[in-house]
Amino acid sequence: MTNANPKRSLNRRTMLKTGGAIITTALFTPNLIRPAQAAESILLLTWETYHDDEWIEAWGRANNTEVRAVRIGSVDELFSQPNSGAVQPDVLYIETGSLSRFKDAGLIKAIDVGQLPNAANISPNLDWKKYTEVGGEVVGVPYNWGTQPLMFDADVVTKTDSWTILWDTAYEGKVNMFDDCTITFPMIALYIGAKDPFNLTEDEFNKCADALRALRQQIRVIARGFDDATSIYAAGDAVVGYCQNVAVVTALQAKGKNFRYSLPKEGTPTWIDCAAISKQGDRPIVYKFLNDNLGLDWQSRFIKKSTNNGVLSAEAARKAGLGDDILKVTNIIDSADAAFWNKLVIFQKPENLDRRLQMWNDFKSGTL
Incomplete structure (x- = not known):
């Protein structure tokens, strides 16, 4: 990545x-x-x-x-x-x-x-x-x-109602995330079934670490802001991902791309x-x-x-x-x-932002 x-x-x-x-x-x-x-x-x-x-x-x-x-x-x-x-x-x-x-x-x-x-x-x-x-x-x-929903290329991905698609190996190398721990980590917590995505237990932190390890192989490029995400999807380098802002979807639609978004059943960070x-x-x-x-x-x-x-x-x-x-x-x-x-x-105040930031940085560097 x-x-x-x-x-x-x-x-x-x-x-x-x-x-x-x-x-x-x-x-x-x-x-x-x-x-x-x-x-x-x-x-x-x-x-x-x-x-x-x-x-x-x-x-x-x-x-x-x-x-x-x-x-x-x-x-x-x-x-x-x-x-x-x-x-x-x-x-x-x-x-x-x-x-x-x-x-x-x-x-x-x-x-x-x-x-x-x-x-x-x-x-x-x-x-x-x-x-x-x-x-x-x-x-x-x-x-x-x-909202920060699930976004996808509807010509490639069937509409889904779960974050689990980001871990589907059918899309290995075609998943996009953006570089922002603060607003990305809650989605990971929702995916692993945390009772409260802003107040994780020790067991839930461990499950988040496991989820991040598995997610890393799914991602080839991590986006830095709206421009990067739009360019990555438009080039076909990603077909599904966590959406930083639905305006990215509408920007792609304006380019003639068949992108859509959905609100996963586990909950959508807002x-x-x-x-x-x-x-x-x-x-x-x-x-x-x-x-x-x-x-x-x-x-x-x-x-x-x-x-x-x-x-x-x-x-x-x-x-x-x-x-x-x-x-x-x-x-x-x-x-x-x-x-x-x-x-x-x-979004609400997390229990330990420093710990989340460290896990996120370890995820990006491959040392998690």
């Missing part, structure tokens, strides 16, 4: 060109709480498709603020960059299971949700407050959510990516940016162009001008059904 050569530019994958940006005058009303000539800056540590340069540049011009985006390829990288001092972001986009890790490391602080009136646009189907409190404080507000602020990010202009990001105009454009779920309900998304042709590509309509959520396992 080898690592795909990562693209170290800002782009990690090709985005779907599903439509133009929806930009309204109201969205970009200049910030009136600062002196007119007082230039400010905001640094984002974010993901591809979340904040296109043209969007943040337009917002910045309207608000006399320089907004820059550093885009990362994994949760592990998201933590290591600010923790090492390589970057000093004002805003970080963190999945719920990692919020306590970032808070404990002093990388983020409590958010004053009262300064984000557009948080009212977050779908009631997204029970986010349950997962964003650390020590009694809200430290993140959702920007996007999504993330809620939240905007979190650092100490230096605790400023009015940052709150204004976050609030505008939760507006109907910004969210509808984000959903339309990226095919991500954003945070809107189907009702709000339709109100914002999105048709069912767009919504059906996402999980937004599905999310209104309680039965849909029963298939999902939302």
Whole structure:
């Protein structure tokens, strides 16, 4: 197994060109709480498709603020960059299971949700407050959510409802995984039948180690982000795998590839990516940016162009001008059904991340 050569530019994958940006005058009303000539800056540590340069540049011009985006390829990288001092972001986009890790490391602080009136646009189907409190404080507000399902080339693989297919020797050398321990390990835990994939027993850890050893021979290349995964599947180097984001599937479909995804019966890991602020990010202009990001105009454009779920309900998304042709590509309509959520396992704090990271690194190096 080898690592795909990562693209170290800002782009990690090709985005779907599903439509133009929806930009309204109201969205970009200049910030009136600062002196007119007082230039400010905001640094984002974010993901591809979340904040296109043209969007943040337009917002910045309207608000006399320089907004820059550093885009990362994994949760592990998201933590290591600010923790090492390589970057000093004002805003970080963190999945719920990692919020306590970032808070404990002093990388983020409590958010004053009262300064984000557009948080009212977050779908009631997204029970986010349950997962964003650390020590009694809200430290993140959702920007996007999504599933990490099983994806496959439907011309080669019959649709399956189990993670076991990744270990099927019929697909040896044709399975793809991505290099992110934090959001990959829970799938391994679900596969081995762990009672709680975020609180493993010693026996369950041993079973995970066995599963990883067996999985290694199935994988020829491990992906580094969305771009790499899309390229690997498009080239035919993989036909089935663990999907980092369903937008990879829609990107392949846009290339004419017959890829599909399914939610395995063992459960599908599900993330809620939240905007979190650092100490230096605790400023009015940052709150204004976050609030505008939760507006109907910004969210509808984000959903339309990226095919991500954003945070809107189907009702709000339709109100914002999105048709069912767009919504059906996402999980937004599905999310209104309680039965849909029963298939999902939302990321939570793991019992021993260091141990998981060590096992994952040993898996990649072949020393497990």
